[in-house]
Amino acid sequence: MFGLACIMGSIAYAPRHDIFMLVGSLLVGGGWFAFGKYGGLPLVDTVVDWHPSAAPGAIEDMHRQGLLVMRRRRWMVWAAIPGAFGVAALLIPLLMQSGHPELIVLLLGVPVALINFRYYLSRCPRCGLGFFTTSASRAALLRRGNTCGHCGLSLYVYKNP
Ligand SMILES: [Zn+2]
Numbered sequence: 001m002f003g004l005a006c007i008m009g010s011i012a013y014a015p016r017h018d019i020f021m022l023v024g025s026l027l028v029g030g031g032w033f034a035f036g037k038y039g040g041l042p043l044v045d046t047v048v049d050w051h052p053s054a055a056p057g058a059i060e061d062m063h064r065q066g067l068l069v070m071r072r073r074r075w076m077v078w079a080a081i082p083g084a085f086g087v088a089a090l091l092i093p094l095l096m097q098s099g100h101p102e103l104i105v106l107l108l109g110v111p112v113a114l115i116n117f118r119y120y121l122s123r124c125p126r127c128g129l130g131f132f133t134t135s136a137s138r139a140a141l142l143r144r145g146n147t148c149g150h151c152g153l154s155l156y157v158y159k160n161p
Helices: 002-012 019-038 061-098 103-120
Strands: none
Touching: 019 103, 061 103
């Protein structure tokens, strides 16, 4: 409900604020609305044809491929930080000329947030639950770490034995 209130508020106050405030509060409101309505954020698949593994502790080729996908996403998260600074250095002079330097937050924040969410909302390639989520059904709370919170699959077993 807080999300809806946020959206309503942003629309009601839009004439007094600028477009930046409108888009920003729409994003925040939409995020809270997703939390309330769906009980969390949607998870991102790591393997295409996921199926439960035969043995609970086994590590199959499918798991290794999924872990490689996750590692690629993690590289994207790290690469996004210097990338964002580089793009900011290029774009800020242009935006200063147009008189809207605050737009840089939107132009960089949205893609960086998407890259981060794609990694932290990855499904575990072995158990199919959220790799970083603390609960099996909700993706509302995330924890950091290099092992799956549900089946203990490590990010570092992607190598062939
Ligand atoms: Zn798992």
